[in-house]
Amino acid sequence: MPAPPRIPSSPGNKKPRLNRDLVLSTALKLVDSIGLDSLSMRRLGQELNCDPMALYRYAANRAELLDGVTELVLNELAIDPDASDWQRQLRATAHDVRQLALRHPNAVPLLVTRPLSTPLGLRPLGMLRPLELIVALLIRAGFAPADALHAYRTYYGFLYGHILNELQELVVNPEEEDPVLRLGLYRLPSKDFPHLRSLAPVLAEYDGAAELDEGLDILLTGLAQKLGGGPGPQLAGPTSR
Amino acid sequence: MPAPPRIPSSPGNKKPRLNRDLVLSTALKLVDSIGLDSLSMRRLGQELNCDPMALYRYAANRAELLDGVTELVLNELAIDPDASDWQRQLRATAHDVRQLALRHPNAVPLLVTRPLSTPLGLRPLGMLRPLELIVALLIRAGFAPADALHAYRTYYGFLYGHILNELQELVVNPEEEDPVLRLGLYRLPSKDFPHLRSLAPVLAEYDGAAELDEGLDILLTGLAQKLGGGPGPQLAGPTSR
DNA sequence: ACCTGAACACCGTTCAAGT
DNA sequence: ACCTGAACACCGTTCAAGT
Numbered sequence: 001m002p003a004p005p006r007i008p009s010s011p012g013n014k015k016p017r018l019n020r021d022l023v024l025s026t027a028l029k030l031v032d033s034i035g036l037d038s039l040s041m042r043r044l045g046q047e048l049n050c051d052p053m054a055l056y057r058y059a060a061n062r063a064e065l066l067d068g069v070t071e072l073v074l075n076e077l078a079i080d081p082d083a084s085d086w087q088r089q090l091r092a093t094a095h096d097v098r099q100l101a102l103r104h105p106n107a108v109p110l111l112v113t114r115p116l117s118t119p120l121g122l123r124p125l126g127m128l129r130p131l132e133l134i135v136a137l138l139i140r141a142g143f144a145p146a147d148a149l150h151a152y153r154t155y156y157g158f159l160y161g162h163i164l165n166e167l168q169e170l171v172v173n174p175e176e177e178d179p180v181l182r183l184g185l186y187r188l189p190s191k192d193f194p195h196l197r198s199l200a201p202v203l204a205e206y207d208g209a210a211e212l213d214e215g216l217d218i219l220l221t222g223l224a225q226k227l228g229g230g231p232g233p234q235l236a237g238p239t240s241r
Numbered sequence: 242m243p244a245p246p247r248i249p250s251s252p253g254n255k256k257p258r259l260n261r262d263l264v265l266s267t268a269l270k271l272v273d274s275i276g277l278d279s280l281s282m283r284r285l286g287q288e289l290n291c292d293p294m295a296l297y298r299y300a301a302n303r304a305e306l307l308d309g310v311t312e313l314v315l316n317e318l319a320i321d322p323d324a325s326d327w328q329r330q331l332r333a334t335a336h337d338v339r340q341l342a343l344r345h346p347n348a349v350p351l352l353v354t355r356p357l358s359t360p361l362g363l364r365p366l367g368m369l370r371p372l373e374l375i376v377a378l379l380i381r382a383g384f385a386p387a388d389a390l391h392a393y394r395t396y397y398g399f400l401y402g403h404i405l406n407e408l409q410e411l412v413v414n415p416e417e418e419d420p421v422l423r424l425g426l427y428r429l430p431s432k433d434f435p436h437l438r439s440l441a442p443v444l445a446e447y448d449g450a451a452e453l454d455e456g457l458d459i460l461l462t463g464l465a466q467k468l469g470g471g472p473g474p475q476l477a478g479p480t481s482r
Numbered sequence: 483a484c485c486t487g488a489a490c491a492c493c494g495t496t497c498a499a500g501t
Numbered sequence: 502a503c504c505t506g507a508a509c510a511c512c513g514t515t516c517a518a519g520t
Binding site for chain 2: 105112115120128129132135136139145148149153157158159164165168186188194202215222
Binding site: 053 | 503504505506
């Protein structure tokens with residue numbers, strides 16, 4: 001049964017009709033500007049000036065809305081599973097994820113937290129795509145499927161660990177000269193925190209990109225070695241199962 | 242000026258007076274049972290049967306309450322900075338953190354998320370204690386302070402990455418036989434997710450403790466090598482700065 | 483001085499009433 | 502059939518009124 005002809009959204013329409021992408025990208029913009037906790041259905045409705053109830057056309061509830069925002073953020077990643085050089089691709093993706101996290105720090109809790117709320121298979125597809133694509137990349141590079149999954153986990157764990165590390169040490173008063181003041185370390189009783197206090201200058205010099213690259217060097221070397229057939233210390237060989 | 246003599250909480254008191262520990266541990270119990278989102282000041286007040294406003298004696302607001310719960314969870318860790326074998330201590334702590342996460346999965350978002358909201362120096366001391374103690378351990382083991390911090394970051398990143406990995410793959414229907422069904426993978430269009438679907442049996446067999454140990458083997462070997470003076474591929478030597 | 487609870491300004495979501 | 506908005510059952514937190 002053919003649907004009755006729909007009036008296309010002609011330029012003369014007063015309201016640029018809502019759609020999922022607009023809703024989600026506006027939500028992301030709000031998360032970036034006012035934070036996750038302040039993103040409410042009502043606030044979002046106000047931003048899109050529409051009835052808050054209208055949003056429920058595009059997400060069944062707030063949790064699904066947040067899942068949608070997570071998907072939207074992850075879609076900013078471009079992963080080519082057919083890349084000729086898999087190490088180059090993984091390295092580039094790692095830096096992309098890092099940039100993403102720095103661009104959307106308020107959304108990072110979504111990235112690390114949303115997957116904990118839903119079993120793998122029930123997650124929105126956009127949240128699973130990076131996993132599928134990287135596993136595909138690794139298999140194409142020669143890993144046995146089970147080893148590709150193993151390698152993905154190592155990579156993902158390292159990457160998200162790094163991001164948590166880096167964002168944790170972000171500084172609030174970048175204009176302050178003294179690193180102790182800049183990090184608020186003066187508040188720590190030096191009796192209980194002698195090392196932490198004296199590490200202030202080192203803490204203040206954190207270079208996220210460099211740290212990420214150092215880790216990637218080790219990680220990718222290790223993975224390449226497994227692929228080449230060099231047996232790791234006590235890891236199963238690359239053709240397990 | 243001596244305080245007026247206080248009536249000690251005699252056993253005859255009808256109400257076992259509130260205190261911070263009771264408030265926080267009850268909050269943790271609630272998080273474990275009903276989840277983070279359902280933990281409200283009012284619900285907590287009801288659980289302790291007291292006026293919700295009374296809780297504000299022990300935490301300035303909900304965010305501080307959550308920080309307190311985070312501290313409480315982290316206090317379950319026993320880290321001995323004077324341990325004779327630093328590798329053994331780090332390994333044990335890693336497993337302790339893993340067990341902690343499995344014991345309190347609903348609190349894991351707090352562990353990874355709370356530190357992102359407050360600059361290092363302004364965080365509650367209980368959240369910084371593991372950092373201080375592990376850095377102390379590493380310095381005692383012979384690391385230069387800056388390298389100890391570096392090593393801590395690697396360790397912390399790996400550990401939290403692993404936990405996110407493992408909790409992400411937790412299964413909801415453990416009684417289901419077929420791994421595809423158990424993980425809900427039937428929902429994925431096999432056109433877009435060929436690898437993920439075929440990996441179902443491998444996904445279903447995730448062994449967190451083993452995976453953690455494999456990673457620790459590599460990590461600790463790498464750290465020990467840096468300590469011993471063997472120069473890593475392109476890492477700064479152990480006596481940087 | 484401390485504690486209590488009413489009141490305020492919000493929430494997410496349901497559902498009946500409109501078109 | 503779709504959209505709208507009133508209403509419900511909650512929130513965190515302020516603050517005036519009690520003791």
